[in-house]
Amino acid sequence: MKNLANNVGVSTIGIATFFLTVVVVVLIEHFTTFNIFTLSFFIVFPAGALICGAAAASGYYFGALWLHRRPTILIFVQILLVAAIAQFAIYYGEYRLLDLGDGRMASDVVSFKDYLDVYLSSTHLRVGRGALDTGAVGNFGRVLAFTQFLGFIVGGIFVFVMLRVYPVCEQCARYLRILAKKTQLFSKQEDFTRFYDTVFEVPVDGPDFVTLMKWQQEKDEKAVRGTIQSETTLRGCPHCKTQRISQEIKVWGEKEFRDVPQLTRHLRIPDGIDLTSAFKTV
Structure with a gap:
């Protein structure tokens, strides 16, 4: 019974940091127009997505340490799901908050699927020290979105690996x-x-x-x-x-x-x- 309660506790903390990460990223984008998870180096290295994926899954790390739950396949699957869903949750949050400027919200005019299609194809890249705008990237926006998706996943995997290598007591298997x-x-x-x-x-x-x-x-x-x-x-x-x-x-x-x-x-x-x-x- 205690193990079940601890597993539920770890999952609850993990889901909480998932929602917190999504809310923070969406609000930063809403008020500053800067989207953290789109930050990248050399165009295709998704640094921002790595950070956001790790942040979204961080609750499983801290929850497991706090409740002394060793990483299991169940925790690993949850981490992957949270990291993967985070990107689309952020897209959806931005979609819901997008004001078209004439008293209408984007969600009142287009479906989320259509919004996402337009959003990805109209993505702009800024390169170089002067942040030169290359203009809309068209279909390449989907490639960038996929690399960001992989970044979220890798960020989640990083959290799981850090939990796996954390020092454990040899006698009672609790975290030191x-x-x-x-x-x-x-x-x-x-x-x-x-x-x-x-x-x-x-x-x-x-x-x-x-x-x-x-x-x-x-x-x-x-x-x-x-x-x-x-x-x-x-x-x-x-x-x-x-x-x-x-x-x-x-x-x-x-x-x-x-x-x-x-x-x-x-x-x-x-x-x-x-x-x-x-x-x-x-």
Whole structure:
């Protein structure tokens, strides 16, 4: 019974974010004439549709995390349906709000099907830094609409994948909550090597671990090419209190830190040890 209630809860939150996304996109278009989901790069990369599809399905992500429901085929199907329907729901919302300017609404004059046909064929493209208007694209508007449809779908799939890879307690299969984070920078390779090779070798509930986690380079030192960043995250299960440490390593390139996935590692904390206070002291 509890599982059924949780499934219904996840679906309810998912449907709520679907409606919220549609309403927000429609109202923004109505008051500004800017349609978020039509935003694209290189004409055919539907960035706006990806964002809107992910936003429409985001309720399933947050609902599942909140209610500790693992992603199932049922949730996946719902996410796909919500992401797919969102585009047409936005079209319909814009259709219902379109004022023809003579006291008549578009919905009083033409059917939704006819409106959509005219809308897609009269779509305009704006390209280049000056946003040059290319004029109505005609039948190519349907191609653009299809790429946007795919963008909505991919956005929904992205949400599902993020839910699938979210850390889970090995004992009770509940989602782990973030308890604390610690970011450390190393300008010298030898300092990082000493830290990386030692920090998980000492007892995590001892003073040496706290000392290593406290290490930090001088505050006035800025990240330069080759600077190494260690981000250590402590997660815990709200049910059985199991804790796990995840450590991700990044290296500063020309303009930003880049992941070094082969150095990412995880450590399960022995039962009965709580590192929350230890992380807070660092």
